[in-house]
Amino acid sequence: MSCKRKDIIVLFIVATFCVNVVAAQDAPSRPKFLLNPRCFIGVPHPLMNKALRSTFVGIYDINPSLNFNVLGGFEMGMAYKHTAMSIPPNKIAGLQKTKMLLNNVGIRLGYDHIYSKQVFFSYFLNFGQSFTSFSNVPCATPRGGGYRFSALYFEPEFSINFPIEDFFAIGFCASFNYTEHVFTPSYICLNDYAAYLANDMKNPTGILNIGFGFFYGFQKKK
Numbered sequence: 001m002s003c004k005r006k007d008i009i010v011l012f013i014v015a016t017f018c019v020n021v022v023a024a025q026d027a028p029s030r031p032k033f034l035l036n037p038r039c040f041i042g043v044p045h046p047l048m049n050k051a052l053r054s055t056f057v058g059i060y061d062i063n064p065s066l067n068f069n070v071l072g073g074f075e076m077g078m079a080y081k082h083t084a085m086s087i088p089p090n091k092i093a094g095l096q097k098t099k100m101l102l103n104n105v106g107i108r109l110g111y112d113h114i115y116s117k118q119v120f121f122s123y124f125l126n127f128g129q130s131f132t133s134f135s136n137v138p139c140a141t142p143r144g145g146g147y148r149f150s151a152l153y154f155e156p157e158f159s160i161n162f163p164i165e166d167f168f169a170i171g172f173c174a175s176f177n178y179t180e181h182v183f184t185p186s187y188i189c190l191n192d193y194a195a196y197l198a199n200d201m202k203n204p205t206g207i208l209n210i211g212f213g214f215f216y217g218f219q220k221k222k
Contacts, residue, residue, distance in 0.1 A: 032069050033167065033217030039064045040159070040173045042211020044083050047176075051200040052183040055092065055190060056085040056100055061209045063157075063175070065108060065126075073112040079126045080105055081155070081177070083207065092193050097136040102207075104130045104153050104177070119162060120169070122215075126155040130179045139189035147188055151181035159213055167217040179205040 044058030060083075067077035081104035087095040106128015113121045130153035137147050155178065161171035184201050185191050 032073075033220055034069055035218040036067050036069065036075075036215055037064065037218075038067060038213060038215050040157070040175065040209070040211060040213040042173060042175075042209040044085060044177075045208045045210070046085065046206075047208055048178075048203040048206030049183045049201065050203070051185050051196050052205060054200070055087055055185065055194070057088050057091070058207075058209075059084040059086055059099075061207075061211065063209070063213075067108070067110070073114070075108075075110045075112060075122075075124070077108050078106075079108045079128070081126070083177070083209075092190065095136075095138055095190075095193065098138060098188070099135045100132065101135065102130055102132050102177075102179075104128060104155070106153065108157075110157075117163070119160065122157075122159045122161060122171075124157040126153075126157060126175075128153060130177075130181075132179070132181070134188050137188045138193065149181060151179050153177060153179045161213075161215055167220070169215040171213055171215070173209075173211055173213040175209045177205075177207040177209065179207075181205055 040061075040063040042061045044061045046053045046056055046058070061081065063079065063081045065077050065079040067075045070076055081102065083102040085100045087098050089096060104126070106126050108124050108126040110122060110124030113123070115121060129150055131148065131150045133146065133148040155175050157173065157175035159171050159173040161169040163169040182201055182204055185194070185196050
């Protein structure tokens with residue numbers, strides 16, 4: 001990873017935590033839970049890599065996590081993400097069964113900022129290992145070992161949450177999944193079906209996810 005990208009990630013973490021620590025001084029009180037599973041369900045939108053963006057469209061993104069309240073509004077936990085994308089007929093005809101599947105496993109750090117008793121904001125950074133595979137690949141000669149790769153991923157995530165009960169909330173979420181891998185159509189023989197330029201493959205994989213989620217709290221802290 002380049003130094004510039006590392007700097008951006010570090011600045012995101014520091015800025016998020018600092019801003020929310022200051023804001024928390026006058027924040028309304030709300031029960032805190034030692035254990036709080038969350039789940040984010042959305043639709044992925046490929047960005048950054050033009051070859052990926054012009055070929056695949058998102059089907060769904062499911063992002064469950066198990067979080068632990070460590071101090072004040074600070075949270076840490078474990079994250080899993082499953083993302084599915086496919087090739088529609090208007091991109092490349094006849095390859096609708098070809099799928100791109102991402103399975104991310106990592107840890108997450110974040111902060112819950114209580115704005116009012118009716119609303120709280122959540123800021124998280126997920127990072128770990130991404131495992132990507134392709135199914136129904138249109139190659140005439142199958143590649144030994146299959147069509148898969150793994151790479152590091154980083155994913156900032158934001159949600160606005162509306163408590164229904166003290167222990168349960170629903171809300172709207174957005175995240176950006178950045179993977180340290182450059183998608184190349186020739187890897188799954190797509191260059192036999194469509195024309196790509198060299199500039200189409202110069203950026204790593206970036207996927208914007210927008211959807212909704214829920215929060216459930218266990219074991220209220222005193």
